[in-house]
Amino acid sequence: MKSNIVLIGFMGTGKSSIGRQLAKVLQKDFIDTDQEIERLTGLTIPRIFAKHGEVRFRSEEKLMVKKVAKRENCVISTGGGVVLAPENVAELKKNGILICLSASPETILARIGRGSNRPLLRKKKSIEEIRRLLEDREPYYRCADFYIDTTGLQTSEIIEKIVQLLRERGRDHAESKS
Template sequence: MNKNIILIGFMGTGKSSLGRRLARRLGYKFVDTDSAIEEITGKTVEQIFRKDGEIRFRSEEKLLVRKLSGQSGLVVATGGGMVLEQENVDLLKQNGVLICLRAEPEVILKRVKNKKRRPLLSRGDLLENIIKLTKERESAYEIADFSVDTSRLTFDEVLNQIRKFLQQEGYIK
């Protein structure tokens, strides 16, 4: 049984883009949790936050994590706040290796500034919000088995680092 590869980290660090490529390279199925929640609910993440609130969104995340934890051979790109809930972390770790993608706040800003679907960044100064949230979530991301900073690396360089770690630890051949 192939352990799932769970990509965690703040928005704009490359979880979805890198996750798709990693899944293709490994022959795994790719799941983006935000996209899966949108498909299940028929609403965008932004709509859920705006109409139903963050608590509703987090409950949708929990339901999805329960479903995914029973599967294997997945590369999962999580929403940035998914690991804030210990129950989610416990379920993800049951059959998964957690890899944290990090990036400097200024790099995250460049990557997300034109994206409208970032409800937690929709008010106030964008860079200040990014700095504040990344600091708040820093300890949550420390639960990762491996971490890589994507700020100045190409996709291939990041994927090679992840693949090397997975091979060294015996998760893949």
């Protein structure tokens, strides 16, 4: 049975904050792939984008995914674009249940703030740009096993939904084995 919970989704949907709390509730280790990339390279994600470009960042991301996907009993929060590379999805699915967190464009804009340092929204931080990026990425997020819209929900409610999905999946898995 898969032991990792992998949170995917667009920026500002709550992957890191939910992941941290979910790991505590489930008594699992927490890994944030973006934080691990920053720790390993000594550069912030915006700095990697500015200095080396998106191609370099995606390369670092692939290496990090390969590394963390081998871990056991973890909640893994991924960067919003991790699903753009099919090999990342394949690695994460080997030992993980993928849960896609989503939110309305308005909620995302409110959460990331107009002054945030998100590389892909550095020039145009608008509802229209968020909608465009969401539309572009929507097909990639279809790889998830479960989907949760975090719009208007408290962290505790989202965690409760995830725990319930995992319980139901566990029961279904146990029943299919018998």
